[in-house]
Structures are given as C-alpha cells and as structure tokens.
Amino acid sequence: MNFLTALCQALSRPLPGVRAHRQFAPELAYGRHQGPQPADARAAAVLALFYPRDQVWKLVLTLRSDHLPDHPGQVSLPGGVLKPGESAEQGALRELNEELGVATERVELVGRLSPIYVFNSNFIVQPVVGVLDESPVFRSNASEVAEVLEVPLADLLKWMPEDRQWKLPPSVSITAPAISWQHTQVWGATLLILGELINVLRENLPQDAVG
DSSP states (O other): OHHHHHHHHTTTTTOOTTHGGGGOTTTTTTTTTGGGOTOOOOEEEEEEEEEEEETTEEEEEEOOOOSSSSSTHHHEESSEEETTTOOOOHHHHHHHHHHHHOOTTTEEEEEEEEOOEEETEEEEEEEEEEEESSOOOOOOOTTEEEEEEEEEEHHHHOOOOOOEEEETTTEEOOOOOOOOTEEEEEHHHHHHHHHHHHHHHHHHGGGGGGG
16 A cells, blocks of 8 residues: 555544644643634644655654744744635645745645644644655745754654653743654644654554555
C-alpha cells in the first residue's frame, strides 16, 4: 500500500483527539486545549505537509522568527489566522505559500486532525493534512520563518516526548513535554497536533507505506 492511500484511510477513521493530546500536553493545561473557547477566539489553521525527498517521506516544520507577536522562536507547522470567509483548507494552503513559497496547486488535502484551543494566544486551530507528490523548493519568508526543518517520516514515528522545564514571561515556570529535534525543541500546541498525527500514523500506517 502506498503512503498516500494509507494516510487517507487513516484519517478517515475516528480520531483519537484527547486520548492522544494528553500525553503531549503541559502540566498546567488542565484540558483547556479542548475548550470551550471564548467567543473572541481567533480562527486559525495549520498544514501538516508530507512530501518525498531523497526517496523518503518528510514533514515540514518551521522555526518561527523571534520578532513575531505570537509564539516567537518556537517550532511550528505552516499556518496562521484565517481571513474572513476563508476555510481552514484555504487558509492553510495560503499560509504555506506565504511562509515557504510553495505553489499549492499540486498539494492534495487528505483530511483534518482534531481542532485545539491555544489558550495563551486565544487561537482555535484547525490542523489540515496534505501531501505533495514531488520535492518542494522552499523559499521561506524571512520575516516569518527563521529556519525550515524537514523531519523524515520514519523519525517522526519514533518521537517520544520527555518532560522539561520552561520559563514563560513574566516569571512562570512550567513542566511540559518536548521533543528534541536537531538543535530545536518541539513543544506546546505544535506538539499536541503532531502527537495526534503520530498516534494516527502509528495505529494505522502499514510498515511498507513508511518508505
């Protein structure tokens, strides 16, 4: 079975949602990522994009620029706030193009993951999953993206979070799960989203589809 077919089948099944998120959530989240969110929460979308490079499937992540107002310096999936009347799919593709310069015409959208509420920045985020059948050329927008990170699918499936201490402004210290990837740390909302994706893939993806 090829990867695209296996991924479509996996995302057509019931999502694990809270069950998957729990392992990746900070200790002080208290389930708030599942809502309810306030009426003024801002709708956003992110894209988990898989593509082949060097004969293996990879997932693209970005290291956000330090000067951004929301989640500066953190590892993220391409995405952002939705424009009025824009669907999550439309917004995720637009942000992929704006952040990484990837033409979106050949991106095949294959499903959604569970939405999460990011309470510290008041976003309700809808993750979308897509596949590109060719290796993209990334032309990152330096005002938003400090670095492009490409994670091989086989490595992603091995990710296991470890608790570490985080200091948040002005003087809060929390314990939160994180993944060390190269010289970065993946945690917070991005790790929750990837945690569910990893769970879906581990439970449904045949070994011969990993590549």
